[in-house]
Amino acid sequence: MRTEAVQKLPEGAKARRVYLSLHDQIAGGELSDGETLPGEQKLAQTFGVSRVTVRRALDALTQNGLIERRAGSGTKVRSRPDGGQRAAMDFNTLMPQLVEMGRQTTARLLSFSYGEAPDFVAAAMKLESARKVQIATRVRLADDVPFSHLTTYVPAEIAQNYSENDLATTPLFKLLERSGVQIKEAHQSVSATLAGPDVAEALDVDVGSALLSLRRVVRDVDGNGVEYLSGLYRPDMFRLEMPLTRVSQGSTRHWEPAIGQGEKGN
Template structure:
């Protein structure tokens, strides 16, 4: 099953490296509150001097900001900063991320973009300790909150496990639940978080500009025998998803340091 991207509200970076630099700088200043709602930006001439670019370059950057609804330009009034549009968001505590991710599967909706079987990429095969010709199920999904996509998820599951559930079930049920129904006893998981840039395909699905920053989370889940049962590559919009961690000071003297405070898992964990 394949669905086309929803381009509603998608922003577009201006052409040219200099215009993009100006756009990104002003975009960050506006979204972080350096320019309050109703504030008037410096004129094009002052901005061109500030950023050492031409006025044409400034106009390209301002055009992109206006398209996103972050500024309003009018003759005689200059360029006025508008309120950044409210967007739904999701937060998760990094120390208890697994059960929260499971619960997220019930609190948000999912759209299945693609589903099929074939050999995994070499990096996935290596992490899952599979041979290069192994057959795995690959599924690509969007997760949405209030009908707005905030994450792009690509999962790989060994064929003998994945054949226990259908494409329709994957489109409606959290993957962790489907794995458990298939008899998998999940024991451990290793995950890493980094940053990346949105490719054209991912940008279109998440309603972002190509090259927009994304939070990247990779996770390998293993069963009680240490076998890899799921590989997840998740990309999150940083303006709609954040990872949090509560720290406490422990130890004494020079050995005193910060450590994460591990919260008890919720009584019921579900993706």
């Protein structure tokens, strides 16, 4: 794990563009561990910038532990400091895998409070105006490396059945069921966003880094909203995989997600 919580970007818009491009290629595996980068002149031509700009970007990558520069041997991509692998999530078995992830990882509680539900939460959960909710923010870690930043909103009358300590040590879905909630369904969406200063510090990534953004509303058997989750995930530690199948005939033939295919049981 990197020793600095928030990594600094190089000065200058052009240097940041070069830095972020190389950073994403390293994080995504396009530039593999031990691979030698092109020289400064070649990089300058590739990105259409000066060698001074390239040098600033490379200096920042070096300081952040992503590359190693040695005289006579060039600039090489360093092994990931945390040595970790991405958590691969197949859409066919996404929820069971998330449950298992909750058992095998640890959580650090950052904040815990009660207050009125924000408008976007109240609308998504179909809560009455000024309804009180418990608001908790946690960071989940795998082998002491943070990979997700989770903020949950739960109606206060449900949340009063468990403590702050419970939330720090037990997956929320278990606490909801222990509180008597009969969960029936959930709707979630996945998009992308950028890491702000607080989230970047909590996840040990650069400010402005791309993150996976997951929003989920959980409902009980009566259709009541019992949880709103806003989750942010490091893409270098987490990915979603989706099997696809070719369907239809002729000119209308296209790809569709093969959700549910190959599953056994419930």
